[in-house]
Amino acid sequence: MTVDKYPSRTGQSAQIMERKDPVVHRNPMFSEGPLSDEELNQFEKNGYLFLERVFNEDEVAIMKSELQRTMDENRHREADDVIKEPGSDEIRSVFDVHKDNGFFQALSKNARIVQAAQQILGSQVYITQSRINFKPGFKGKEFYWHSDFETWHVEDGMPNMRAVSCSIILTDNYEFNGPLMIIPGSQNWYVSCAGETPEDNYKTSLQKQEIGVPDNESMRWLVEQADGKIDRATGPAGSVLFFDCNVMHGSSGNISPYPRSNVFFVYNSIENKLEAPFSGQPPRPEFLANRENVEPITPIR
Amino acid sequence: MTVDKYPSRTGQSAQIMERKDPVVHRNPMFSEGPLSDEELNQFEKNGYLFLERVFNEDEVAIMKSELQRTMDENRHREADDVIKEPGSDEIRSVFDVHKDNGFFQALSKNARIVQAAQQILGSQVYITQSRINFKPGFKGKEFYWHSDFETWHVEDGMPNMRAVSCSIILTDNYEFNGPLMIIPGSQNWYVSCAGETPEDNYKTSLQKQEIGVPDNESMRWLVEQADGKIDRATGPAGSVLFFDCNVMHGSSGNISPYPRSNVFFVYNSIENKLEAPFSGQPPRPEFLANRENVEPITPIR
Numbered sequence: 001m002t003v004d005k006y007p008s009r010t011g012q013s014a015q016i017m018e019r020k021d022p023v024v025h026r027n028p029m030f031s032e033g034p035l036s037d038e039e040l041n042q043f044e045k046n047g048y049l050f051l052e053r054v055f056n057e058d059e060v061a062i063m064k065s066e067l068q069r070t071m072d073e074n075r076h077r078e079a080d081d082v083i084k085e086p087g088s089d090e091i092r093s094v095f096d097v098h099k100d101n102g103f104f105q106a107l108s109k110n111a112r113i114v115q116a117a118q119q120i121l122g123s124q125v126y127i128t129q130s131r132i133n134f135k136p137g138f139k140g141k142e143f144y145w146h147s148d149f150e151t152w153h154v155e156d157g158m159p160n161m162r163a164v165s166c167s168i169i170l171t172d173n174y175e176f177n178g179p180l181m182i183i184p185g186s187q188n189w190y191v192s193c194a195g196e197t198p199e200d201n202y203k204t205s206l207q208k209q210e211i212g213v214p215d216n217e218s219m220r221w222l223v224e225q226a227d228g229k230i231d232r233a234t235g236p237a238g239s240v241l242f243f244d245c246n247v248m249h250g251s252s253g254n255i256s257p258y259p260r261s262n263v264f265f266v267y268n269s270i271e272n273k274l275e276a277p278f279s280g281q282p283p284r285p286e287f288l289a290n291r292e293n294v295e296p297i298t299p300i301r
Numbered sequence: 302m303t304v305d306k307y308p309s310r311t312g313q314s315a316q317i318m319e320r321k322d323p324v325v326h327r328n329p330m331f332s333e334g335p336l337s338d339e340e341l342n343q344f345e346k347n348g349y350l351f352l353e354r355v356f357n358e359d360e361v362a363i364m365k366s367e368l369q370r371t372m373d374e375n376r377h378r379e380a381d382d383v384i385k386e387p388g389s390d391e392i393r394s395v396f397d398v399h400k401d402n403g404f405f406q407a408l409s410k411n412a413r414i415v416q417a418a419q420q421i422l423g424s425q426v427y428i429t430q431s432r433i434n435f436k437p438g439f440k441g442k443e444f445y446w447h448s449d450f451e452t453w454h455v456e457d458g459m460p461n462m463r464a465v466s467c468s469i470i471l472t473d474n475y476e477f478n479g480p481l482m483i484i485p486g487s488q489n490w491y492v493s494c495a496g497e498t499p500e501d502n503y504k505t506s507l508q509k510q511e512i513g514v515p516d517n518e519s520m521r522w523l524v525e526q527a528d529g530k531i532d533r534a535t536g537p538a539g540s541v542l543f544f545d546c547n548v549m550h551g552s553s554g555n556i557s558p559y560p561r562s563n564v565f566f567v568y569n570s571i572e573n574k575l576e577a578p579f580s581g582q583p584p585r586p587e588f589l590a591n592r593e594n595v596e597p598i599t600p601i602r
Contacts (some may be wrong), residue, residue, distance in 0.1 A: 138517055142443075142554050175476045176531040178553065216439055220558045230477040230557055252479065252553040253443050256531055257521045 004278045005160065006153050008192040014215040016222075017190045021161040023047065023244055025122030025269070033115035043120060046231070047187030047247035054112055055168065055238040064170050066103045067132050067261055070094055081287035083206060091134065093206075095287040098130040098265065108265050111299035113166050116242060117267035120164050124296035125267040128152070128163065128274065128289055134261045140178050140254025143209075145219055147191060148266075149245040150212050151205070154197055156289035157275040161187075163245040163268040170261045173234045178254030180233040180241065185226050186248035191218045197279040202288060214248065222248055270296045305579045306461065307454050309493040315516040317523075318491045322462040324348065324545055326423030326570070334416035344421060347532070348488030348548030355413055356469065356539040365471050367404045368433050368562055371395055382588035384507060392435065394507075396588040399431040399566065409566050412600035414467050417543060418568035421465050425597035426568040429453070429464065429575065429590055435562045441479050441555025444510075446520055448492060449567075450546040451513045452506070455498060457590035458576040462488075464546040464569040471562045474535045479555030481534040481542065486527050487549035492519045498580040503589060515549065523549055571597045 005020050024044045035049070043049040055063070071091045074082045081095035098108035108114075108127055117125045135141075148165065152158040173179040191214040201211055214222075223230065233241045243249065245266075254260065268274075274291050277283050286292060306321050325345040336350070344350040356364070372392045375383045382396035399409035409415075409428055418426045436442075449466065453459040474480040492515040502512055515523075524531065534542045544550065546567075555561065569575075575592050578584050587593060 138520070142556060144556055174531070176482055176533060176553075181477055181557075216558065219439070223558050230475070232477060250556050252477075252556060255443060255445055255551050255553060256482075257517065257524050 002159055002275055006190050006192070007278070008150050008154050009195050009197050009212060009279065011196055012192070012194070014194045014218055015192050016218050017192055019161060019188050019190055019246065023187055024120055025162060027122030030118040030122050033119040034112055035116050035119045040119060043242065043244070046184040048182050048233070048241060048243035050233050050235060051240045051242070052235050053238045054240040057238065060170055060238045063107070063168065063263060064261065067134065067170065067263065070097060070100070070104070070132060071134060080285060093131050093133050095129070095131045097132050097263070098127045104130070104132070104263065106300060107263065109297050109300045111301045113240060113265070114267070114297050114299040117164050117166060120242065121162055121267065121269040124270040126270055126290070126294050126296055127265055128158070128268040129266040131264050132261070133264060135254060135259060137177070137257040137259045138255060140260065142253040143251045145214055145248055145250040146209055146212065147214070147246045147248055150191070150193060152245065152289065154212065154279045155201065155277050155281070155284050157277040157283065158268065158272060159275055160272050161244070161246050162272040163266055165243050165245065166265045166267060167241040168263040169235070169239050169241065170237055170263065171259060172236050173260065174256070174258065175232060175234055177256040177258040177260055178251050180249055180251050182231045182233065182243065183222050183226050183248045184229055184231050186222045187244040187246045189222060189225070190246060191248070197281060199281065202284045303460055303576055307491050307493070308579070309451055309455050310496050310498050310513060310580065312497055313493070313495070315495045315519055316493050317519050318493055320462060320489050320491055320547065324488055325421055326463060328423030331419040331423050334420040335413055336417050336420045341420060344543065344545070347485040349483050349534070349542060349544035351534050351536060352541045352543070353536050354539045355541040358539065361471055361539045364408070364469065364564060365562065368435065368471065368564065371398060371401070371405070371433060372435060381586060394432050394434050396430070396432045398433050398564070399428050405431070405433070405564065407601060408564065410598050410601045412602045414541060414566070415568070415598050415600040418465050418467060421543065422463055422568065422570040425571040427571055427591070427595050427597055428566055429459070429569040430567040432565050433562070434565060436555060436560060438478070438558040438560045439556060441561065443554040444552045446515055446549055446551040447510055447513065448515070448547045448549055451492070451494060453546065453590065455513065455580045456502065456578050456585050458578040458584065459569065459573060460576055461573050462545070462547050463573040464567055466544050466546065467566045467568060468542040469564040470536070470540050470542065471538055471564065472560060473537050474561065475557070475559065476533060476535055478557040478559040478561060479552050481550055481552050483532045483534065483544065484523050484527050484549045485530055485532050487523045488545040488547045490523060490526070491547060492549070498582060500582065503585045
């Protein structure tokens with residue numbers, strides 16, 4: 001049995017542990033790619049990297065129309081991987097889009113992002129989760145602080161911190177429409193959470209996470225380590241945000257009229273495949289954490 | 302009977318009307334004061350004015366301790382003018398603090414703010430509402446877009462747009478801890494809201510406003526008039542925000558660890574005293590809208 005390097009929700013009280021894995025896994029075999037040394041150092045320091053206008057306006061226009069088309073196609077499909085607004089047919093997210101044998105599958109292999117993920121993770125990569133998100137203006141919900149890794153480790157059995165999220169933003173992100181907020185440097189600490197994981201936790205946690213939520217004391221401590229700073233991922237459509245699997249992030253609601261949409265891929269190192277969940281419970285469904293037919297991605301230029 | 306210059310909640314659908322009152326009521330009798338012509342012009346254009354560090358650190362420290370003391374004194378008092386967190390003894394707001402015969406009464410007469418209000422309103426002024434607010438970090442609630450005047454007109458019988466809110470901020474306001482958001486220029490338009498006012502609306506509207514809420518189409522239109530801009534009142538403790546009674550404002554939630562507190566006075570022109578509410582219903586209680594013993598304030602230097 002694999003040793004649990006990052007225990008959480010074990011019934012103990014909350015505590016902060018040091019990270020046991022590198023943030024940037026430098027590997028000469030995978031040093032070629034779009035990211036400069038300076039950018040890799042920035043990622044290592046802050047736990048994220050915001051690259052402006054990786055995709056141009058025409059590319060963004062195509063992505064937006066493909067996103068709309070995919071949402072429309074799923075409007076009347078009732079399935080776990082389609083997340084709707086409560087009591088409505090309005091779709092907020094569609095998961096597993098990298099398996100569509102079409103546009104989003106090709107996008108998920110785009111060299112501009114895959115090679116960046118390879119540079120960060122120092123290995124070949126595959127996708128462990130993907131989705132497209134559409135959040136309307138006026139009523140965008142807040143997302144409380146969390147480390148993705150905490151959930152992926154406990155509920156999906158991701159053994160090590162060697163995964164990176166890639167968000168392609170399709171709408172301008174402003175200070176006032178609920179941009180992602182990140183505590184820089186927080187990727188270096190693991191907040192082990194109190195409580196235990198209930199069965200089928202994912203059925204409610206996608207809308208509001210109740211378990212695996214960091215305590216206030218740990219959050220204050222993390223912000224102190226960051227000299228009080230909380231960064232926001234703001235910038236124009238077509239920009240790409242890479243963020244470490246363990247960086248503490250969240251977002252406020254969005255009461256502005258500006259909607260937000262993005263494409264979201266999680267790249268995991270091929271050397272960090274999912275095992276049995278550390279919660280001891282059955283794994284979450286495939287659409288949340290890919291286990292079947294995992295193959296390294298060949299980047300498309 | 303007074304003519305209703307700004308009908309709203311009359312059962313009609315939402316519509317946008319032009320403002321019928323000046324934003325800055327320039328009056329040579331009240332031109333002396335802390336605000337420069339440029340600042341008055343800015344207020345007139347944007348509907349608000351953010352003045353950095355009107356009060357110094359020592360003054361802020363005293364205000365914070367007086368705020369804490371007042372909150373503590375009211376902790377076990379059950380009254381409408383003390384707003385608690387649902388299901389808890391934690392106090393969020395105490396109203397009517399300008400009648401405390403002590404610190405906040407003196408502060409409400411401070412020449413630095415009263416004379417600014419006189420310059421804007423072009424007359425003597427009195428306080429129609431006051432409160433102190435404490436909003437903790439991590440769980441600060443959002444406040445949806447609204448014009449204060451819409452409520453004050455319909456529910457309190459404030460006849461004309463000739464009032465200004467003054468918020469003395471006691472904690473640093475950042476982009477990430479739910480600062481007040483303002484649509485610059487929106488004070489020039491009145492969004493007449495759909496619906497009608499239920500009885501005792503104030504008992505629920507202080508926590509979440511359901512009636513007198515602008516419709517999405519009007520909100521989009523107001524933001525378009527502002528060239529897409531939404532401003533945020535960010536700055537250090539001790540700063541003062543003046544904003545017009547009709548400017549459209551709101552705030553996102555606050556998941557950051559940074560709490561927020563402020564002292565809030567609404568100055569109304571002595572020539573704009575409250576009449577019978579335009580809803581036709583009984584007036585709201587005195588702590589929300591002062592009617593009794595209204596006297597013009599003599600500023601204290």
